[in-house]
Amino acid sequence: MSEITPERVAHLAMLARIALTDDEIEKLTGELGAIVDSVAKVQEVATPEVAATSHPIPLTGGMRPDVPGQTLTTEQALAGAPDHDGSRFRVTAILGEEQ
Amino acid sequence: MAKAELMDFDKALELFEPVLGFEVHVELSTQTKMFSDAPNPAFGGHEITEPNTAITPVCLGLPGSLPVVNETAVRYSISLGLALGCQIAPTSRFARKNYFYPDLAKNYQISQYDEPIAFEGMLEVELEDGTLVQVPIERAHMEEDAGKLTHVGGSTGRIQGAEYSLVDYNRAGVPLVEIVTKPIYGAEHRAPELAKAYVSTIRDIVRALGISEARMERGNLRCDANVSLRPRGQAALGTRTETKNVNSLRSVERAVRYEIQRQAAILAKGGTITQETRHWHEDTGATSPGRPKSDADDYRYFPEPDLLPVAPTPQLIAELRVALPEAPAARRRRLKEEWGFSDLEFRDVVNSGLLVEVTDTVAAGASPQQARKWWTGEIARIANAQNAEPAALISPAHVAEIVALVESGSLNDRLARQVVEGVIAGEGSPADVVSARGLEVVSDDGALIAAVDAALAQQPDVLEKIRDGKVQAAGAVIGAVMKAMGGKADAARVRELVLERAAQ
Numbered sequence: 099m100s101e102i103t104p105e106r107v108a109h110l111a112m113l114a115r116i117a118l119t120d121d122e123i124e125k126l127t128g129e130l131g132a133i134v135d136s137v138a139k140v141q142e143v144a145t146p147e148v149a150a151t152s153h154p155i156p157l158t159g160g161m162r163p164d165v166p167g168q169t170l171t172t173e174q175a176l177a178g179a180p181d182h183d184g185s186r187f188r189v190t191a192i193l194g195e196e197q
Numbered sequence: 198m199a200k201a202e203l204m205d206f207d208k209a210l211e212l213f214e215p216v217l218g219f220e221v222h223v224e225l226s227t228q229t230k231m232f233s234d235a236p237n238p239a240f241g242g243h244e245i246t247e248p249n250t251a252i253t254p255v256c257l258g259l260p261g262s263l264p265v266v267n268e269t270a271v272r273y274s275i276s277l278g279l280a281l282g283c284q285i286a287p288t289s290r291f292a293r294k295n296y297f298y299p300d301l302a303k304n305y306q307i308s309q310y311d312e313p314i315a316f317e318g319m320l321e322v323e324l325e326d327g328t329l330v331q332v333p334i335e336r337a338h339m340e341e342d343a344g345k346l347t348h349v350g351g352s353t354g355r356i357q358g359a360e361y362s363l364v365d366y367n368r369a370g371v372p373l374v375e376i377v378t379k380p381i382y383g384a385e386h387r388a389p390e391l392a393k394a395y396v397s398t399i400r401d402i403v404r405a406l407g408i409s410e411a412r413m414e415r416g417n418l419r420c421d422a423n424v425s426l427r428p429r430g431q432a433a434l435g436t437r438t439e440t441k442n443v444n445s446l447r448s449v450e451r452a453v454r455y456e457i458q459r460q461a462a463i464l465a466k467g468g469t470i471t472q473e474t475r476h477w478h479e480d481t482g483a484t485s486p487g488r489p490k491s492d493a494d495d496y497r498y499f500p501e502p503d504l505l506p507v508a509p510t511p512q513l514i515a516e517l518r519v520a521l522p523e524a525p526a527a528r529r530r531r532l533k534e535e536w537g538f539s540d541l542e543f544r545d546v547v548n549s550g551l552l553v554e555v556t557d558t559v560a561a562g563a564s565p566q567q568a569r570k571w572w573t574g575e576i577a578r579i580a581n582a583q584n585a586e587p588a589a590l591i592s593p594a595h596v597a598e599i600v601a602l603v604e605s606g607s608l609n610d611r612l613a614r615q616v617v618e619g620v621i622a623g624e625g626s627p628a629d630v631v632s633a634r635g636l637e638v639v640s641d642d643g644a645l646i647a648a649v650d651a652a653l654a655q656q657p658d659v660l661e662k663i664r665d666g667k668v669q670a671a672g673a674v675i676g677a678v679m680k681a682m683g684g685k686a687d688a689a690r691v692r693e694l695v696l697e698r699a700a701q
Contacts, residue, residue, distance in 0.1 A: 113295075113296075113297075113495055113497070114297070153500075153502075153505065153506070157505050158288060158505050158507065159505060159507070159508060160265065160266065160504075161265065161266045161268040161271060161507075162234065162265045162266070162267060162268060163268055163269075164227050164228045164229050164267050164268060164269035164270070165228065165229065165234065166228055166234055166235070166236045167229075167234035167235075167253070168234075168253070169235050169236065169251060169252060170249075170252055170253060170254065170257075171250075172247070172248075172249050172250060175249045175252055175257065175366075176249065178259070185247060185248045185249055185365075186248045186249060186347070186363035186364055186365050187249075187299070187363065187364040187366075188361050188362070188363055188364075189299045189361065189362050189363075189364055190361060191350075191360055191361050191362050
């Protein structure tokens with residue numbers, strides 16, 4: 099049985115800042131439930147012999163030396179900004195706080 | 198909560214046991230950021246003043262950009278983990294912490310979650326009277342700092358009233374290590390003191406390692422203090438609050454004390470504590486509620502697919518372990534002996550958080566006693582008056598220079614205090630201040646002798662007494678001479694001259 103409930107979908111929507119109607123919540127509860135159930139099937143075949151992994155290839159490292167490189171100019175940095183004050187990005191005041 | 202509503206601290210401790218926990222963020226002073234080769238504003242040598250000039254596409258999370266781990270940041274993190282007595286994970290992983298707030302453009306912060314680089318440590322912290330407390334460390338993990346928001350418009354200037362916000366991403370991606378303690382029990386009435394000592398110890402460690410500028414007033418070192426209370430005899434922990442924005446050692450101590458008193462007052466009236474973050478206000482000395490604390494689930498952590506696991510070799514860990522500086526407590530014992538300080542003198546330095554400054558000043562050539570005297574005296578006094586950290590006001594090299602000027606006789610203590618004041622006011626080096634303000638003592642005997650003779654002539658009764666062998670009477674003449682010289686004379690030399698001239 100799926101762990102996905104309408105309450106959970108509504109909560110996730112809030113976290114993702116997506117406004118959902120009740121109909122959409124109901125529809126997504128079913129769809130997300132089906133996805134979670136499918137993924138859960140993997141659990142059935144998981145064995146203790148195989149370690150959980152987040153990456154298909156067992157690589158580690160891939161680090162870079164601590165040497166400064168090229169930075170963007172202010173113009174480049176702000177080029178894609180919907181709004182700015184010439185040096186900083188301007189965003190809607192958002193109710194919330196730094197994490 | 199108004200001051201009057203707080204419960205008396207001793208009373209609070211009678212009824213409740215405080216349990217502490219700390220999350221300390223340390224900005225590493227690498228040359229570049231954690232995942233990008235943008236210059237790191239937390240590196241001491243970089244002067245970055247203009248917004249959005251120390252950024253690359255990675256800092257902005259632009260499409261197609263990929264993070265690459267800074268090797269030096271990893272080394273620094275391992276060193277810090279080792280210094281905290283932690284085990285270093287053979288492989289550790291980065292994770293995405295998802296949240297929507299414009300301080301990071303990606304909508305997630307790259308952090309570490311269930312596989313931190315360092316875990317299970319123990320840090321020895323020394324309290325003011327020399328008591329040693331073992332603070333259990335849960336973990337130390339690597340992550341990136343967020344950008345800086347400035348809220349504009351609105352009546353209060355606070356976010357609730359703001360019309361829009363301006364974002365500077367220079368700080369986004371600065372390498373951080375977050376050090377998380379386990380719950381700390383048994384601090385009792387010394388909980389506020391332990392809080393300060395703990396953060397101070399971390400500061401000493403990261404400075405000794407040379408991995409952070411560790412300037413609290415600049416946000417290089419930030420402390421979130423968790424406080425909960427449980428009624429005496431109760432096993433279950435109470436609900437905790439997390440006080441953020443505590444950016445000086447003194448504030449850490451005050452914030453913990455305040456939260457104990459505030460929570461005790463609420464609990465004693467039968468109320469409940471809301472689990473939330475709270476903000477510390479330096480000006481009012483109080484905390485105010487912030488957002489309700491999110492559950493870890495709400496961040497939807499998952500392994501960062503763009504980065505490989507970090508797997509330091511045993512050789513690297515061994516190499517970094519060998520290179521560790523002395524543990525702070527051992528180092529303190531050694532320095533106390535080397536400097537020949539009394540218990541009281543040494544504690545005075547440590548408790549003022551000035552050990553590093555005094556050490557550096559001694560290294561710059563000053564005598565330990567002189568270094569101690571200036572840092573814990575005049576400089577601490579000015580810092581206190583300005584509500585600043587002494588280290589932020591003047592450099593050890595400058596203090597050593599002033600001490601040298603005093604010892605060579607170019608300055609007396611009174612003039613030296615003016616030089617300290619001038620340096621702190623930003624008038625340049627001690628030499629600059631001496632010449633700009635004309636503060637050098639008058640070492641020209643001719644001028645001094647003229648002043649001495651004039652003073653003796655004005656006080657013939659004193660002259661008689663001195664001639665009769667009542668040497669202590671000379672004080673009045675010395676005072677008159679010092680006044681005549683505008684304080685710019687070496688009092689010891691004036692005394693010699695007074696006695697010499699009186700005898701003629």
